[in-house]
Amino acid sequence: MTEYGRGQGSEPWHPEDPLYGDGGWGGQQAHPGQQSPYGGQPQHYPEQPQQPQYGDWGTGEQAGYGQAQQHYQYDQQYAAQTHGHQQYPGQGDHGHPQDQGYHQQQYDNGGWATGPHQQVSYPGDPADPYGQQTGAYGGGQSDYYGTPDAYPPPEPPGRRRAEPEPETDWDPGPDQGEHAFFAGDDDDDGDEPGDRRRRDEQRGRGGKPKKRRNGMACLVVVLILGGGVAGAGYFGYQFYQDRFGDAPDFAGDGSGQQVTVEIPRGALGYKIGQVLKDAGVVKSVDAFVTAQANNPDGQKLQDGVYTLQKQMSADSAVELMLSPESRDNLIIAEGKRNADIYRLIDKRLEVKEGTTAAVAKKDYKKLGLPAWALNQPNVKDPLEGFLYPSSYGIAKGQKPEGVLKQMVTRATETYEKLGVEKKAASLGLEDPWQLITVASMVQAEGTSHADFRKMAEVVYNRMKPGNPQTNGLLEFDSTYNYIKNQSKIDLSLSELRNYDNPYNTYFHKGLTPGPIDNPGEDAIKGALNPTDDGWYYFISLDGRTSEFTKTNAEHQKLVDKFNASRNN
Structure with missing residues (x-):
């Protein structure tokens, strides 16, 4: 390899050189000075100073793809050593006119020409590594600036003037005498001539003038911020009212205008409140729910039809619904x-x-x-x-x-x-139908809910065919009254034991063919869970409570007491 600066020595490249002709990357034969496969620029001679392949970024000189960059003095030195006045691209100022024709012939032969005459490019300024670089596929494109004067030859390094630093759009900010928001850039008062000139030159080069920021922009921002604060305050107030404020409510016991409302089955507080609000009785659902929760009996509200008034306070609506006066149900x-x-x-x-x-x-x-x-x-x-x-x-x-x-x-x-259907068999019954029948007898004979479990045991004990007390007969007055469609207390034994009817438990053993009334939940629970104390008899002396006994002798004593109280 030759060293830089010798300017003599080697012969031109030999045709057998691997970079000559088909040995190059481009797959094309090249004459001396013909385009390189890197983008349309000629190959260097061996004696030419060797440029770094990818440029020297520290000196501002770059040999990129498609561009051989050289100093001016090297151009003059090697121009005399070329064969046939051969020139490098970018040295057209110092060659001969026929050299341009020679280059044209080279492009035509290599297949890269794009027109009858190709402008040769001049070397770019070493300080601008991209200034004159052509594209990889644009080695033959025209010079759009139309004249070689647009590319003056570079001056020798010793005669070059220092390049001024490029101007930018950097805003000096408030520390340089301009407020970052309120200052108007169009006002040049107080600027030095150089500052104005630099500003004019910047705009002349296509730089965008800075936007004028004045008091109107400030006003718009203030209005937007003010509206945001107001909106946030409004929604904050609504949020507070929804979470912590009192719910809207009417005052008083109503307007005097009656209205009938029907509360559906299974409705709870919010559903009831919605029905009342839709009917105009209460002002808000939340007010009703709060009033119901604050009333000790609020959870006793039932479904059904109520006669209320419009525009009632939630408290008064709850109280009226708990009163029998408002109930219009069956x-x-x-x-x-x-x-x-x-x-x-x-x-x-x-x-x-x-x-x-x-x-x-x-x-x-x-x-x-x-x-x-x-x-x-x-x-x-x-x-x-x-x-x-x-x-x-x-x-x-x-x-x-x-x-x-x-x-x-x-x-x-x-x-x-x-669980009536599931528990019937465990109680010795044939089916749930018999369990409902037992519950109906418990409901008919019991005088209080406290009686129901004992009364159920009496039924189950008497149903046993071999029991020593009643011999399988239930002997309930309520069964006779049912078939007679009456509710009498004083019944003679002769009357009871001589009436042949499946529902007469004085005449037929076991249960009646079906229920004798409609038992409530407590009676059903008593039939499902009877006591196990051995009860066979019962009597109510006051009509409000029942007394239970296990033997007929004990029971007869209570019967005599009862008859004595009635003067029988």
């Missing part, structure tokens, strides 16, 4: 027989008496009875025991079958919840 009491319930439904629906009973007799299989309650023999009324005691919102215009179906559904759901 109340079915525990132990009520079906015959009585049919008459109550007819009256509430304002239909002819007997209408509901006829529907029950005809369509009882369509009203939702469970399978175990169907097809029972010798039953007086298949719906007995399934018109569940509760409060029902019933009003004129409804149909009897709809009301009956609602009651049967309530009973079926309650029995399923309490």
Whole structure:
């Protein structure tokens, strides 16, 4: 390899040189000075000072792909040593006119020419490594500036003037005498001539003038920030009211305008409050829920029909709903027989008496009875025991079958919840139907809920065929009264024991063919969980409580006491 600066020595490249002709990367044969495969620039001669392949970034001189960069003095030195006045690209000022034609012939032969005459490029300023660099595929493109004067030859290093530092758009900021926000850049008062000139030159070079920032921008920002603060305050207030403030509420006991509302079954506080709010009774659901929670009896509110007033305070609405005065429901009491319930439904629906009973007799299989309650023999009324005691919102215009179906559904759901079907066999019963029958007797004979478990044990003990006390007879006055559709207390033994009817437990052993009333939940629970104390007899001396005994002798003493109190 030759050293830099010798300027003599080696012969031109030999045709067998691997970089000559087909040995180069471009796959094309090249004459001396022909384009390099790196992008259209000629190969260097061996005696030429060798440039670093990728440029020397420390000196600002770069030999990139497609550009051989050299100093001016090297151009003059090697121009005399070229064969056939051969020139390097970028030295057209110092060659001969025929040299340009020679270069044109080279491009044509190499397939890179793009026109009849190619402008030769001049070397770029060493301080600007990209200033005159051509593209990899653009070695033959035209000079868009139209004249070689656009590219004056570089001066020798000794005669070069120091390049001024490029100007930028950097804003000196507030420390240089301009406020970063409020200062107007268009005002040149106080600027030195050099500053204005530099500003004008910057704009002349295509630099964008700085935007004018004045008081209007400040006003817009203030308005936006003010609106944001106001909005945040409003929503913050709403959030506080929703979480911690008092719910909207009316004052007083109402406007005097009555309104009827129906609370659906299973409705809880929020649902009840929504119904009342929609009807205009209370002002907000939250106010009602709060009032219900604050009332000691608030959880006792039931479904049904209520007569209230519009614009009531939530507290007064809760109190009125807990009062019987507001209830407009059909109340079915525990132990009520079906015959009585049919008459109550007819009256509430304002239909002819007997209408509901006829529907029950005809369509009882369509009203939702469970399978175990169907097809029972010798039953007086298949719906007995399934018109569940509760409060029902019933009003004129409804149909009897709809009301009956609602009651049967309530009973079926309650029995399923309490496990009637699952526990019947463990109590020695044939099916759940018998369990409901036991519960109906417990409901009819018991005088209080405290009696129900003892009363259930009396039934189960007497049902045993070999019991030494009653010999399998239940002997309940309530069964005789049921078949007679009456409720008498003073019944003679001769009357009771001589009436042949499946429902007369003085005449037939065991249970009646079906329930004799509609038991409530406590009576059903008593039948499901009887005591185990050996009770066989019971009597109520005051009509409010019952006394239980285990033997007939003990029982007879109480009977004599009762008769003495009645002067019998």
